[in-house]
Amino acid sequence: MISCDDLSVTLPGANGPVNILSGVHLRVAKGEFVSVLGTSGSGKTTLLRVLGGLQSATGGRITCDGVDIAGPPDGVVTVFQDYAHSLLPWRTVRRNVALGIEKLDKTERDSRVDEALAMVGLSERDGEYPWRLSGGMQQRVQIARALAMRPRVLLMDEPFGALDAMTKASLQDQLQQVAELTGTTVVFVTHDVEEAVYLSDRLVVLSGSPANIGLSLDVPLPRPRDQIATKERADYLELRHEVYAALGHKVGERASG
Template sequence: MIEIRGLSKSFVGQDGGRVQALSDVDLDVAENEFLTVLGPSGCGKTTLLKAVAGLVPVDSGEIVVDGTKVRGPGPDRAMVFQNFALLPWATVLDNVAFGLELRGVGRAERQERARALIAMVGLAGFETKRPAELSGGMQQRVGIARALAVQPRVLLMDEPFGAVDEQTRRLLQEELLSIWEESRLTVVFITHSMEEAVLLGDRVVLMSARPGQIAEIVPVPLERPRARSLERSGKYAEITAYLWDRLRDMHEEHRAAR
């Protein structure tokens, strides 16, 4: 579904020098897979996701989605950001329907589709509210509904629950799993939480410290549909502990090399 080959990306740093964000990244994501991505801060996780979304150009390498090379944003991919990125002046209904409007979908059809998704994410009755009137968790539900409205084949999620409290985060995780079980989109999900990565993912990609590379891919052989009870299982604890050990080792290696 997603093929990434030899991907490298650098930026101009604040001092005017080049900062290598990604170096020679190779990665395959299967159709309908839920892939989670972990790594030290600043390792290029968001840059990788934005490159797949077509939001940033790359220095070398290529990204192919369903046989088509990525050259920019496309209707087959939708992105959910940590900071919600909602239109502050627009209602919930108009925010969810925004991408459909850009694609020329008629008003009646886009509102019908938006209302159905608003109900799916548990916000029926809030259609006329604006983002400032919503909690953080509710705003993120709007962001997820907006991404789903354009019916993408790939959903790209950049720490989407990082700005909400722990209780809301757990509820959103369960909601996302339910939506994914129903839609079976291909999902690439960035997180800083080992527990979240294991709870959600079919596999966990571990990225090294900058310049970001794929250090390891860890399978998560836990049955689906996922339930909170698996957090008490030995296998869940084993995978989570392994990920923490690997991340701690990478941090210490990076610090020693500086």
């Protein structure tokens, strides 16, 4: 469905060009949920931007359904890390959600907007302006806008990073439900190990400088997953352990300060 072969990206740095990604191979099958983990600055957002056709690669081949990506492909929608800059402040919530489907006739558009707002629990706030909402609600508006477009591929950059634990858990479950129901392919960037293991069919860890995929791990946990039961399984805990180790945490080590 969406893939890159031998991808490399070089960006301008203060002291000349910097090689950010090198030799990255990633194949994401139709309907698969793949998470990308890695420390801050490892190149996760860069990888996602290249897959979404928002940034060009320096080398390698990037394809969607076998076609080379040059610019954002049809049906591939990106949810950005920075929600504050992705909503239009002069449009109501409802009209922000409708932004990507304005070519549809009004009845279809209204029903998709209603459905998407219900999915993220914001039906009651549809007439308000985004800047009157909390940060978490604004991020849910951005997610609703992506869902209303019924994407084939959803590229998400730390979409739940700014949310409280309860909202985060509920959106994780809504996302897994929607992805399963619609067969959407998801590439999900996160720095949250538990979230990556909980949601994914497979996860990859970006590491090194320039970064490539240091670990690729299948997550064969049964679906649908459950916030309590899944996280108590021995195989969930083992996977989590393995990923922490790949990210460089020593077993038993605690963050200080």
